[in-house]
Amino acid sequence: MSNKRVVLNTKNHKLMIHETATSYLFMLPFMIFFVGFVLYPMFMCVYTSFFDATMGREDIFVGFANYVQLSKDPVFWKGLWNTLIIVLVSVPVTCAFSLWVASAISKMPVAATSAFRCIFYLPVVTGSVAVTVVWKWMFNNYYGIFNYLGNNLGLFDERINWLGDERFALGCIIMILLTTSVGQPIVLYVSALDNVDKSLVEAAEVDGATQMQAFWKIKWPQMMPTTLYILVITTINSFQCFALIQLLTSGGPNNSTMTIMYYIYYNAFKLYKYGYGNAMGVILAIIIAILSAVQFKLGQEK
């Protein structure tokens, strides 16, 4: 063993060159796409954010003007706030709900477990546009099913304009988002629960621990990596919710469902403010980087 290391050391340099060359050859196909369609646009995003860029003329360098304007734009802050609300509500709710469903269905017979797993995963495969369109119909003010049910079950007398009312619009968006995002976490939790060391649980139950205690003291710690992973993917997912906003509310009413994603799109393709949109993208990227770093740190501590 030690012999080998010496050999490696003397040949280290040459070997390293060889390894580096082959490695980059292997990396090349991926790197073309990664550099070309992720890194380069990212770089250009930062670069263009210092320009006043619009259609039909050359970009003009403006320094930090876009960022200054951004800091004074109430819609931007509103969008940031809404984005955070969506993330802060949907992430914990998704995790808690899917954990609860998973723990309930994992005790069922195998066929039932897989049937339920399937049902909860269906909205994910149905596709965001199809799901959005049918929800739009169900929320319709005039002949939507929610108003019909609400009125007939005596929950409310007046019709509720779900997507047109500032009080409800964001809630509706979050609810639809939830239905499309619990599928994967449930699948993950079911399998994580299956993999929990059964003997430990049994031992604890023999010792008189309640089900609750057994769950929190034994199962929960073992599922921590799964939970962290779910946190990460749900966060990414919630940040990216775009189709819902674009097709249901376009950010309205009165910007109550405006998110940063939609505001970037809006600035770019309705107002042609490309530089401004890019500045927003940069800010968003920084926020997400910080969030990811925090989650990554949490993951390493475990």
Next chain:
Amino acid sequence: MNNQNHLDAQAARSKAYTIFSYVVIIIIAFLFLFPLYWILTGAFKTKQEILATTPVWWPSEFVKINFENLMSKRSAPLFDISIGGWAVNLFGYRFSFAKYVIAGPTVPAAMRWLVNTVFMAVTSMIITCITSAMAGYVLAKKRFWGRGILFSLIVCAMALPKQVILIPLLREMSALKLYDTIWAVIFPIVGWPFGVFLLKQFAEGIPTEMVEACRIDGASEWRTFTDVMFPMIKPGVGALAIFTFINSWNDYFMQLVMLTSTKNLTISLGIASMQAENSTDFGILMAGSALASVPIIIVFLIFQKYFTKGITMGAVKG
């Protein structure tokens, strides 16, 4: 004795809770199924039934009109492949490639959208799996200069929403003459580094000795990869394939920005543009939604086992 009572009470309570939770879950499951049910029945309802303020739970008679409207709205060739169509001046000579277009029969645009979507999802799936497997292998098994930096870049880029880079990407695609082609959607999907991350984690689980042994036997790097590494990380590749397929099928945003021509749309984009044109004509929208979702649901139900396996594996390793 007291203890026994306590235990009985506890057992009864837990049984009650179990029954309660089953009931609640069955109710919620119905709610989850309901939108899909509403799409499928809505697609066959008449206009009056759709507009009824008292919902029609089951179409009194299944009508085809919504599908007929959907199909007659727009038309496009089933496929078209064009080659050449450019010219360049070199050393005083003009090299020109005449443009050849091979076009399929004209069909309802919705058919073409399905073809586009399948092509897009399958192509991005294949390219992603190959490039990610190669990159993941060396990131896991080789020590080379720049590896650390590269890997951090990959991790950082993973959480990045596509909206952030949308404007530069659009400009880039137009410079590359890829705007309004299906490739403008495929390439960014392939560039998304999640696959590399996932397969790197998989490859790390393969004992280094196996790779080394193969090398000592005199196999080339490429052989080592195809004959030893790839078969070992196949489950991971399968998981990635499923991930990429679903992701690209539902990647509405990129499609929205990059595709314009009727013949280049994907099915979700097609439905979205239908909804813009017909806004509240929910019959035609449900027909389109059914067309968009039923194929992938069938694929999902057939490969359900692999889906769940793939998803779990992706999480465990990721």
Next chain:
Amino acid sequence: MKKIIALALALVMVLGLAACSVEKTEAPAPTAAPAATEAPKAEAPAATEAAAAPVEISLWTFPVGKWGEEATVNGWIEAFQAEYPHITVKVEYLDYQAGDDKLNTAIEGGQAPDLIFEGPERLIAQYAARGLLLDLTDLKETAGGKGLYPSIVNTCSIDGKMYAFPISQMAHCMVINRDIFEKADALKYLNEETGTWNSVDDYFNAIQAVYDSGHKDVMTIYCGGQGGDQGTRHMISCPAGNTPWSNPEHTQYTFATQANADILARFYAQDGVSFDPAIVAGDEINLFVQGVLAMGNCWNATLYNNNKDAINFNVLPMAFPTDEAAPALAGGFYCLGVFDNKDAARAEAAKTFIEWMTSDDAIYTEAVLAAGQWPTRDLGVDLYAGDEVMSQYGKFAPWFGDYYQITKGWAEFRTEMWNALQRIAKTDGSSAAILAELEAAQTAANAAASAQ
């Protein structure tokens, strides 16, 4: 694996070579389109046919009547291509909700269409103002361009240069469900003959009457965004006394007036009228067509033609109410514009198409009829003689107001207007509060206008 890749590569190369041709570069390219441009117009078709290289142009249309239908548009394209075999026209059909975004991404993506069929509010205010459109002034000298009504040409021009060729025109109006009004005995508040309301008060009386008759959804002030904004605007400004939306020079917005705020306050308090930020104009039209709403604010002859098969009640097009001598209605003009794609051959082909479409009275008439509108030059005949329904819509033509839609910062103004309406829906409904919202929107819109 390697073998397959190699094979594929070889195949691509062979195909490429087969399609390749090499020729000595001549000083001026043999396909020089400018030559054709300079050729005298009379001989142009013959000359271009003989010399011109094949050129492909694109035409994008919005669903203005049959301009959105493949059967109609393809018919024209075939006829045009038969006459000019070297030109191929590819058509794309846009919609009003996503069409703008699509056009904007295409422009930024370097794939702007050559020809676009749209109104001056987008062509002039958005695209020509940014220098994206070609100057079409020379087309004023063609057979189809000579007789164009000067007032319409004006709205299509910047500094005397015409950037959009007007094809057809009509008036935007409102519409009522006659059956519902009859049942509510509300027809007495209006004049069916002239399509006008007796007074602004009677207009509100009519809404109240319909509401009282049990039809609770009389009208909705849609403010979800997007197009159809002229309906909402004239719903406000006509009863407010034909208040102008911009100054006469079209440089500043002037809608934050007490009169506008008062009329909005009246709508706010009116039974049966709701502010609905969840829907856009397209939704409102559908709701009206479906018979859910008794009145629609986004209506015109084209929309009637688009929807008449789906309507199973009597519709009555109406002018917006006013107490002035006549309402100032919004004119709807539809024009062909040519995007500057830095390609002389394509530009020439696009102009050829416009000339072909407008010079021959028969072809031009067909284009106008397809839009379901009226011509932009005097054809000497009434296209809708004997057509009672269309004549009803034709009555509104004399009441065109100022075409202020070409004011700078139009896109921002529209957004501000929708947002202001959404905010107004949340106020207490007092005209002071409404005025404050209008003022905020006006300030923002004017800032955008002066920044442009």
